[in-house]
Amino acid sequence: MRLIALVLSCVGASAAMTGCSSIGAASGAVAGVATGAVTSNPAVGIGVGIAVQSATDEAVNRYMRSMHRDQQDRIAMLVGEMPLGASQPWRVEHTLPIENGHGEVRVTRVFDTALTSCKEFAFSVVDGDKPNAPVDWFTASACRQGGRWKWASAEPAVDRWGTLQ
Structure with missing residues (x-):
């Protein structure tokens, strides 16, 4: 024992x-x-x-994939509402304080395909809440899927997002 x-x-x-x-x-x-x-x-x-x-x-x-999906869905929703060149803050807060995130998103390109409308964007992820917290920038795409916008890029293979590809 x-x-x-x-x-x-x-x-x-x-x-x-x-x-x-x-x-x-x-x-x-x-x-x-x-x-x-x-x-x-x-x-x-x-x-x-x-x-x-x-x-x-x-x-x-x-569980971690679902937390990342929440962040991606929030960013994609904002991108869908924003015009070309617009910039806006994003934030996700979960009930459990795990994988909360915030930063900024900027629409850099709008384009149509034969199947749907898409937007490319740059987004930042701030590592913490302090004023001097490190900020990393990434690029991705979102496309209209039915009545909403969804993340359309493979996840970046970096430590921040893990190896979820």
Whole structure:
């Protein structure tokens, strides 16, 4: 029992210090140690640990993708309302304070395709709320889809957005 308590406290401390990326590993380690201790079979513990880690990583990735989609939908909605050359601030605040974002969006080009109307734009992402917070700029496209505007670009493969391509 002491071993389990020690492992749980170590895993909890490491998860708190490293953030969301370690949640899957931490939960897998806890499940593996607990299962191995209960069944007295390390192979079962390892299998359960790997399964729990995979499921947890997938759940976290799915949640983060939905947070990014919220930001993209908000920016695309603003772009659809803006004329060429216009600039406007954007902001997304989630119930949980994870992946909140804000910045500025500027429409740089408006064009029509055979299927729909589209706009290219530049948008900034401010890293924090302090006046001197770092600002990164990106470019993307949004197109009309039915009655609303949707993000039409593959996500940038940068640390800010993760590797969701």
